[in-house]
């Protein structure tokens with residue numbers, strides 16, 4: 001599964017990071033960085049949680 | 063052929079009795095179905111969490127041009143960020159989020175925390191105070207006015223204006239009609255403002271700069287300014303008032319917060335879930351659809367009930383229990399998706415600052431009988447006496 005961030009929507013709330021710190025982080029400027037686009041099956045639950053909490057629906061999984 | 067069924071309710075969601083305590087009515091609506099026809103209003107209520115979220119995620123299917131439950135106000139809001147759909151919406155929103163997004167407000171944190179500490183120290187010194195006027199109103203006023211940079215002479219009027227801007231989203235009842243006069247007055251005043259009336263470097267001044275630079279049209283300046291002044295006040299005020307009320311009436315929960323002020327963000331999420339300051343907003347359905355088996359025709363008006371979705375037993379176990387450790391990060395109090403609150407980073411910063419200042423100073427406090435403030439959209443308080451402070 002692939003996790004993607006829609007840059008034009010992401011405003012940097014970082015709520016996704018609280019859910020999935022192994023998959024993404026905010027850099028020093030508060031920009032979201034995806035550490036791995038390809039999500040291992042055992043992390044898919046964590047990735048779904050990140051998608052779920054983003055307040056502006058900027059993360060998607062497919 | 064699919065089997066369709068239509069649930070109805072005769073309830074007037076905007077009557078005084080329901081506004082005082084809407085939650086039993088919401089539960090009844092949720093039990094009736096995912097979309098319930100409100101016969102009195104010609105509107106579909108959407109009371110369950112999952113359906114509200116789905117609608118908020120689908121701006122094309124649920125247009126914000128029907129944000130209010132009455133046509134005069136929807137017409138008035140044409141061109142505002144709240145009532146516009148993408149792509150125009152996104153142009154306006156970009157101007158706001160450049161100043162309101164988490165990256166932009168993080169540097170304000172120390173200053174806002176300091177202000178909260180000074181205010182709370184002063185109130186603690188007094189020994190008793192009104193948590194609405196002296197804290198919940200006083201604090202966002204002092205923060206937001208300076209940030210927006212609008213002239214001081216508008217302050218006395220602004221509270222009434224901000225309250226009116228929300229109440230008029232309801233159906234054309236007495237409250238809405240009363241609010242319309244106040245709104246007219248507010249837009250009249252805003253319309254007189256020039257860039258130079260707004261403090262240099264302020265968020266308000268930035269709007270005019272965006273127009274100078276051609277990022278937005280001139281005609282968008284006043285609607286954007288209104289988005290700051292109205293959306294940023296009544297909501298935060300009542301979030302803080304509701305927080306003091308809920309934490310004061312649940313001393314065991316307050317004990318948890320004072321023992322570990324790291325719980326403040328979770329406690330705020332629970333306050334926002336439990337008593338959403340914005341109880342609901344409308345949308346216009348743009349195609350024939352079915353919601354939970356109910357046929358909803360193109361052009362229908364729906365009312366997304368954030369306050370009910372937040373108490374949906376299908377989403378939150380024991381939804382009527384106030385639990386500061388629950389941390390319901392996906393609550394609907396800030397909406398979701400395209401129109402998700404653009405000011406939520408600032409709102410959180412303000413509310414965290416106030417609650418942290420209280421939690422690190424006050425071990426126990428007593429709240430007296432609250433007086434509810436009735437507004438078609440906003441759930442909050444008019445007065446909340448606090449005394450019996452025991453300090454840490």
Ligand code: HEM
Pocket residue numbers: 126129143144145155158162206289290293294295297298301338339340343368394395396397398400401402403404405406408409
């Ligand atoms: C606890 C406090 C707050 C609550 C509960 C709240 C709630 C909301 C909600 C529910 C929406 C979504 C509207 C929709 O679904 O159509 C919204 C949008 C908005 N809020 Fe807030 N708000 C708060 C604080 C603030 C503050 C402090 C500001 C600015 C200073 C602000 C500015 C806005 C703006 C500009 C929008 C429109 C966004 C858009 O349409 O894209 N809000 N707010």
Ligand code: SF4
Pocket residue numbers: 005009010011012013014015016017032053054055056057058059
């Ligand atoms: S929660 Fe959403 S907006 Fe926030 S950083 Fe993550 S993707 Fe971006």
